[in-house]
Amino acid sequence: MTLFRMILTLALVGTFGAMACSDDDDSRGLPPGDNNNSVNNDNNSANNNNTPGNNNFNDGNNTNNNVDNNANNNTDIIPSCQNSLKVVFRDFTSSHPDFERADLGWGPAKGMIQPTLNADRKPVFAALQGTHKIEDSQCSDTCPNGGLVSRSQLIETGPDWGSIPMWEGASTFPQWYTDVEGVNMRVEDTLILQKEGDSYVYDNPFFFPLDGKGFGAEPGQLDDNGVNRNFLFTTEIHFEFEYTGNQVFTFRGDDDLWIFVNDKLALDLGGLHWPFEDTINFDAIASEFGLEVGGTYKMDIFHAERHTKASNFRIQTNIACFIPTID
Numbered sequence: 001m002t003l004f005r006m007i008l009t010l011a012l013v014g015t016f017g018a019m020a021c022s023d024d025d026d027s028r029g030l031p032p033g034d035n036n037n038s039v040n041n042d043n044n045s046a047n048n049n050n051t052p053g054n055n056n057f058n059d060g061n062n063t064n065n066n067v068d069n070n071a072n073n074n075t076d077i078i079p080s081c082q083n084s085l086k087v088v089f090r091d092f093t094s095s096h097p098d099f100e101r102a103d104l105g106w107g108p109a110k111g112m113i114q115p116t117l118n119a120d121r122k123p124v125f126a127a128l129q130g131t132h133k134i135e136d137s138q139c140s141d142t143c144p145n146g147g148l149v150s151r152s153q154l155i156e157t158g159p160d161w162g163s164i165p166m167w168e169g170a171s172t173f174p175q176w177y178t179d180v181e182g183v184n185m186r187v188e189d190t191l192i193l194q195k196e197g198d199s200y201v202y203d204n205p206f207f208f209p210l211d212g213k214g215f216g217a218e219p220g221q222l223d224d225n226g227v228n229r230n231f232l233f234t235t236e237i238h239f240e241f242e243y244t245g246n247q248v249f250t251f252r253g254d255d256d257l258w259i260f261v262n263d264k265l266a267l268d269l270g271g272l273h274w275p276f277e278d279t280i281n282f283d284a285i286a287s288e289f290g291l292e293v294g295g296t297y298k299m300d301i302f303h304a305e306r307h308t309k310a311s312n313f314r315i316q317t318n319i320a321c322f323i324p325t326i327d
């Protein structure tokens with residue numbers, strides 16, 4: 001680290017600390033990206049009602065169960081459709097330079113990756129820093145919290161944070177969504193969405209699908225309940241869906257999240273950050289993304305859990321049929 005970088009980092013940490021340390025903030029000393037805990041305490045409805053098919057690693061203290069157990073019990077499922085998403089997780093450890101870093105900038109930061117996928121349907125590195133373009137709609141009432149900066153402060157100060165690298169960059173990012181022996185461990189699984197009104201929802205404020213799997217929990221990496229968890233992993237999902245009109249897809253979570261629709265980047269919440277939310281309105285992007293009602297299109301989702309001590313993952317959509325295309 002250069003002297004200038006050290007000075008810059010210390011200055012920014014000091015600035016953030018001054019903003020962050022309000023009365024009851026217990027997150028001092030941690031990077032700002034993962035300090036949110038309000039959504040972890042709100043007993044949100046989607047995963048706590050013990051309905052059939054709803055036992056997918058949703059509890060703050062239990063390890064994950066087999067998420068496929070009760071998939072067929074949901075009578076709301078259209079027979080020819082799947083309300084589940086096939087997932088490839090890749091477990092990492094804090095030894096990887098992009099995970100559990102303390103000196104990174106934070107997001108959500110747009111522009112960290114290229115707007116299109118490569119030939120292997122993987123995202124491609126674009127920039128070390130990204131830019132901060134935080135819209136009101138992206139920051140729900142659960143964000144910020146715990147004495148962190150206010151939303152207006154965040155917007156005002158965002159560009160400063162964007163000057164700090166979000167990751168190592170081009171040399172390490174290809175490892176995030178590729179099996180690399182000795183670097184990551186691949187675990188395949190399924191996320192089951194629950195029918196809620198006209199939507200399908202997967203909502204997990206304790207998203208630790210690799211507890212007891214992969215490299216396992218590292219010592220000292222605790223969630224907000226003090227439970228030792230297996231943090232630091234990536235999530236890769238590929239599927240197709242029929243565009244029928246009037247469809248939306250909302251994601252909220254931490255940390256990095258990118259969604260491609262018909263091979264174009266449609267949702268960009270990169271970087272370390274507390275749970276942020278954004279929505280793809282397919283009607284609004286139809287022209288730009290080449291979508292025509294009645295057509296079937298690819299969606300590719302890339303997520304990364306990159307820092308303690310929270311892991312949130314929420315999907316809400318009125319897309320009823322997911323056609324998995326992952327290998």
Ligand SMILES: [Ca+2]
Pocket residue numbers: 091092093214215216230231232233
């Ligand atoms: Ca891990």
Ligand SMILES: [Ca+2]
Pocket residue numbers: 034254255305306307308309310311312
């Ligand atoms: Ca996190």
